[in-house]
Amino acid sequence: xxxxxxxxxxxxGVVTAAEMLSIAAFxxxxxxxxxxxxxxxxxxxxxxxxxxxxxxxxxTREPVMQPDALIIQDPTLLHQVDLFSGLPSSGYIIINxxxxxxxxxxxxLLGKFAADHLCAVAASELAMKFVGRPLPNAALLGGFAAxxxxxxxxxxxKAISQKFPGKVGAxxxxxxxxxxxxxxxSIGSPVAHA
Amino acid sequence: MLKQMEGSxxxxxxxxxxRPEVICAYPIxxxxxxxxxxxxMVKDGELTNCEFINVESEFAALSVAIGASAAGARSxxxxxxxxxxxxxxAVYNAAGLGLPIVMTIGNRAIGAPINIWNDHSDSMxxxxxxxxxxxxxxxxxxxxxxxxxxxxAEELSCPVMVCVDGFILTHAYDRVDIPDQAQVxxxxxxxxxxxxxDCKDPVxxxxxxxxxxxxxxxxxxxxxxxxxxxxxxxLAAEFKAQFGRDSGGLIRSYRCDDAETIVVALGSxxxxxxxxxxxxRAAGSQIGVVSICSFRPFPLKQxxxxxxSAKRVVVLEKCLAVGIGGIVSDGVRKSLSGIQLKGxxxxxxxxxxxITKRSLLDxxxxxxxxxxxxxxFLDLNWDVVHRELERGRQQRRxxxxxxxxxxxxxxxxxxxx
Amino acid sequence: xxFQPVKFYQTGxxxxxxxxxxxxxxxxxxxxxRTNSLNSGHRACQGCGEALxxxxxxxxxxxxxxxxxxxxxxxxxxxxxxTPYPETSWQIPWMHSLFGNAxxxxxxxxxxxxxxxxxxxxxxxxxxxxxxxxxGFGCLSGMFERNDDVLYICYxxxxxxxxxxxxxxxxxxxxxxxxTMAVGPHPGNVFGTGKNLPLIAMAHHIPYVAxxxxxxxxDLEVKVMRAMGIEGARYIHIHVPCPLGWGSAPADxxxxxxxxxxxxxxPLFEAERGEITDRHxxxxxxxxxxxxxxxxxxxxxxxxxxxVNTIASIxxxxxxxxxxxxxxx
Numbered sequence: 001x002x003x004x005x006x007x008x009x010x011x012x013g014v015v016t017a018a019e020m021l022s023i024a025a026f027x028x029x030x031x032x033x034x035x036x037x038x039x040x041x042x043x044x045x046x047x048x049x050x051x052x053x054x055x056x057x058x059x060t061r062e063p064v065m066q067p068d069a070l071i072i073q074d075p076t077l078l079h080q081v082d083l084f085s086g087l088p089s090s091g092y093i094i095i096n097x098x099x100x101x102x103x104x105x106x107x108x109l110l111g112k113f114a115a116d117h118l119c120a121v122a123a124s125e126l127a128m129k130f131v132g133r134p135l136p137n138a139a140l141l142g143g144f145a146a147x148x149x150x151x152x153x154x155x156x157x158k159a160i161s162q163k164f165p166g167k168v169g170a171x172x173x174x175x176x177x178x179x180x181x182x183x184x185x186s187i188g189s190p191v192a193h194a
Numbered sequence: 195m196l197k198q199m200e201g202s203x204x205x206x207x208x209x210x211x212x213r214p215e216v217i218c219a220y221p222i223x224x225x226x227x228x229x230x231x232x233x234x235m236v237k238d239g240e241l242t243n244c245e246f247i248n249v250e251s252e253f254a255a256l257s258v259a260i261g262a263s264a265a266g267a268r269s270x271x272x273x274x275x276x277x278x279x280x281x282x283x284a285v286y287n288a289a290g291l292g293l294p295i296v297m298t299i300g301n302r303a304i305g306a307p308i309n310i311w312n313d314h315s316d317s318m319x320x321x322x323x324x325x326x327x328x329x330x331x332x333x334x335x336x337x338x339x340x341x342x343x344x345x346x347a348e349e350l351s352c353p354v355m356v357c358v359d360g361f362i363l364t365h366a367y368d369r370v371d372i373p374d375q376a377q378v379x380x381x382x383x384x385x386x387x388x389x390x391x392d393c394k395d396p397v398x399x400x401x402x403x404x405x406x407x408x409x410x411x412x413x414x415x416x417x418x419x420x421x422x423x424x425x426x427x428x429l430a431a432e433f434k435a436q437f438g439r440d441s442g443g444l445i446r447s448y449r450c451d452d453a454e455t456i457v458v459a460l461g462s463x464x465x466x467x468x469x470x471x472x473x474x475r476a477a478g479s480q481i482g483v484v485s486i487c488s489f490r491p492f493p494l495k496q497x498x499x500x501x502x503s504a505k506r507v508v509v510l511e512k513c514l515a516v517g518i519g520g521i522v523s524d525g526v527r528k529s530l531s532g533i534q535l536k537g538x539x540x541x542x543x544x545x546x547x548x549i550t551k552r553s554l555l556d557x558x559x560x561x562x563x564x565x566x567x568x569x570x571f572l573d574l575n576w577d578v579v580h581r582e583l584e585r586g587r588q589q590r591r592x593x594x595x596x597x598x599x600x601x602x603x604x605x606x607x608x609x610x611x
Numbered sequence: 612x613x614f615q616p617v618k619f620y621q622t623g624x625x626x627x628x629x630x631x632x633x634x635x636x637x638x639x640x641x642x643x644x645r646t647n648s649l650n651s652g653h654r655a656c657q658g659c660g661e662a663l664x665x666x667x668x669x670x671x672x673x674x675x676x677x678x679x680x681x682x683x684x685x686x687x688x689x690x691x692x693x694t695p696y697p698e699t700s701w702q703i704p705w706m707h708s709l710f711g712n713a714x715x716x717x718x719x720x721x722x723x724x725x726x727x728x729x730x731x732x733x734x735x736x737x738x739x740x741x742x743x744x745x746x747g748f749g750c751l752s753g754m755f756e757r758n759d760d761v762l763y764i765c766y767x768x769x770x771x772x773x774x775x776x777x778x779x780x781x782x783x784x785x786x787x788x789x790x791t792m793a794v795g796p797h798p799g800n801v802f803g804t805g806k807n808l809p810l811i812a813m814a815h816h817i818p819y820v821a822x823x824x825x826x827x828x829x830d831l832e833v834k835v836m837r838a839m840g841i842e843g844a845r846y847i848h849i850h851v852p853c854p855l856g857w858g859s860a861p862a863d864x865x866x867x868x869x870x871x872x873x874x875x876x877x878p879l880f881e882a883e884r885g886e887i888t889d890r891h892x893x894x895x896x897x898x899x900x901x902x903x904x905x906x907x908x909x910x911x912x913x914x915x916x917x918x919v920n921t922i923a924s925i926x927x928x929x930x931x932x933x934x935x936x937x938x939x940x
Contacts, residue, residue: 058465269719396701398707
């Protein structure tokens with residue numbers, strides 16, 4: 001089983017991101033479970049969503065305590081919430097930021113992780129460029145696909161198009177593809193920029 | 195057809211396939227996505243021959259369903275928590291009148307303190323009203339149970355509530371197999387009412403009944419649930435024949451054959467328990483789990499048969515009968531009447547407190563050593579409790595308990611556990 | 612040649628008057644083919660205004676719809692006395708659910724009929740003042756707001772009579788009830804409280820609102836029949852004296868209802884979508900005292916030292932009604 005935990009703030013599409021991940025996994029013939037951790041909608045409040053992916057039926061319903069990957073949609077959470085709780089040193093981290101890990105103040109913390117499991121993607125900027133709105137979730141999924149190798153990019157693209165039909169979907173897919181390629185090219189270099 | 199979708203929408207699609215004629219809805223978290231889905235289907239013409247009514251309260255919602263059902267229409271509504279309490283009078287009324295309404299409960303805690311997260315207190319609050327109560331373990335089962343529910347309700351002329359854990363199931367994306375219309379039509383025939391308002395054959399429904407007859411009317415309700423004990427497994431078997439999978443039924447046993455310890459639980463919690471059971475088994479523990487799907491009628495015989503050979507039973511419940519302890523435990527104890535074995539009640543998950551595999555494994559280990567109390571509270575923060583009790587001892591005007599505790603635990607941001 | 616306009620009153624109310632009318636204008640009750648939908652044998656008190664009003668209303672509705680009426684009843688006097696287990700006096704499909712949900716249940720019945728393509732069958736919801744203005748208020752407003760195809764009839768006897776004469780929001784000021792006893796400095800129901808349901812119904816802009824009284828049963832029938840010819844949410848508020856609760860003589864029910872109308876305390880009018888379309892003008896005003904005196908629920912206002920101030924306050928209410936509704940003939 002592969003478990004992903006997504007952190008962000010209300011209004012950034014954290015839940016949608018988890019749902020898209022689960023759709024992508026489903027399209028690849030796998031079982032997936034995606035669910036939010038919060039209830040009432042509140043713009044700006046810290047939120048989490050989870051996605052589990054497995055080759056067989058997923059029965060457990062507990063929150064993801066030991067994620068295999070973290071997607072951090074909002075770097076302002078970094079020093080506010082214990083984002084990295086439960087992540088093993090072999091875990092993957094994708095952060096939405098145009099700054100380096102050192103600049104974000106987590107360079108030392110991330111030292112214990114494998115460099116090619118980490119990446120910072122300027123997803124909000126990519127979203128602005130391709131979609132016209134700073135919603136980073138689709139782009140971050142592209143980054144996730146690249147770094148983790150858990151999903152084919154095509155599956156992610158298809159899931160995005162399913163969630164966002166028409167032109168909006170295509171634009172989000174473009175942002176995701178850009179992030180995917182940037183992330184791929186950055187593997188090995190711990191300082192990744194858009 | 196296999197789909198990856200939100201549990202609520204899977205329920206909505208299953209209900210739509212049942213050809214409902216009147217749907218009335220009042221919004222309450224976490225059922226909203228179900229009725230929104232159905233509303234959209236009616237509005238854009240996907241669901242035809244169906245009146246979708248936006249009512250002004252839950253009390254109105256079930257009342258509209260009562261009128262519609264009495265006039266011969268297949269009726270549906272959904273609610274949760276405070277909503278089922280607000281319609282409580284109508285819940286008893288529908289059962290007493292024998293109207294085959296199907297209602298989804300998106301299980302949610304009841305306030306005060308106000309809480310939107312999952313536990314079973316809402317369904318449990320109305321457990322004696324005379325409705326059949328079915329609990330879904332997965333979103334697949336949630337969808338399937340609604341199809342079985344309409345069939346069961348109309349056959350017996352008894353309303354049925356399908357209980358689906360709020361957020362955990364309703365708001366989770368899962369793989370669900372949505373049946374096609376032909377399959378559902380083959381399983382669920384059109385509604386033929388036992389009693390109906392009809393100008394060609396007028397009847398009066400709902401008269402006052404005095405001491406000379408009330409007892410018999412009430413007994414016949416109980417008798418209906420007795421018949422349900424037979425019909426529920428039969429309808430589940432028919433469902434399997436038609437749709438190709440196990441769904442519903444009275445109870446299910448998992449790895450109980452040689453189990454020394456058997457856990458009993460309802461709803462989505464069973465999934466997490468199964469994973470924990472597998473891990474405990476791998477470590478040498480002889481443990482299994484019984485999931486109860488039909489809570490009303492309570493399958494006394496079946497639960498007894500499943501548990502009687504165990505050394506100990508751990509009833510894991512997402513509800514608390516304040517002042518006495520467990521609710522499900524009462525039913526389990528009754529089913530074990532005359533049999534000597536150790537029984538433990540574990541209250542867990544109230545107000546959406548996560549139930550983790552780690553905590554379950556610790557619990558199972560303690561149970562196996564018979565180190566549990568008769569009544570236990572899983573992952574209750576005793577420090578917080580004691581601090582609040584101390585506050586109360588220090589001064590009379592200690593302030594509202596809930597707010598004190600929130601301040602104490604320093605609720606900021608989202609926590610993992 | 613000069614001529615003087617002559618007004619005919621009360622044609623059709625008395626038996627003699629009925630014969631002066633054309634067939635189509637005669638009362639439903641005068642018709643041998645009336646359905647008697649609220650049949651004899653019910654257990655209403657002697658002189659019950661509600662039983663009288665309900666019989667006329669339902670039979671009128673039956674005539675207007677070709678006998679296609681279903682009724683939903685709130686808990687209350689009408690429901691209790693019309694269905695003493697194991698008997699029922701209803702000759703039509705009839706349902707009682709709860710105290711506060713008659714309007715919602717009726718909406719449900721109407722929805723079922725609509726979905727089954729049987730909208731020619733009409734639904735009437737019935738309730739007393741308690742079940743309508745208080746506990747049933749939420750559901751009533753919801754039914755109005757959705758414009759559900761239901762006629763709601765409120766039989767207003769101005770208190771919770773079935774449970775022993777307790778005060779409702781329809782109880783008039785100064786009236787004695789079991790929960791507004793005639794004791795203390797302000798005996799009876801408090802001034803400045805209460806709801807005017809017909810005006811509230813009008814505020815929902817529903818297609819038809821009317822007040823009626825058992826004092827003018829022909830008018831009551833006409834209003835019901837008019838309502839049955841209109842689609843959407845409709846409301847009729849009928850004043851029905853209760854000899855037991857009001858402390859009046861059973862034989863005086865119609866007389867007292869008439870005094871209520873003629874004093875101005877119970878105005879008769881019709882409205883459509885929030886605007887008054889017709890009102891019954893008062894050719895003969897009576898002072899409120901004439902209406903209040905025959906009712907023991909107002910007895911504390913009279914006697915050796917009449918409470919002239921309170922009576923004057925009640926008169927002021929009547930005068931205000933006459934003025935604002937333009938009831939002076």
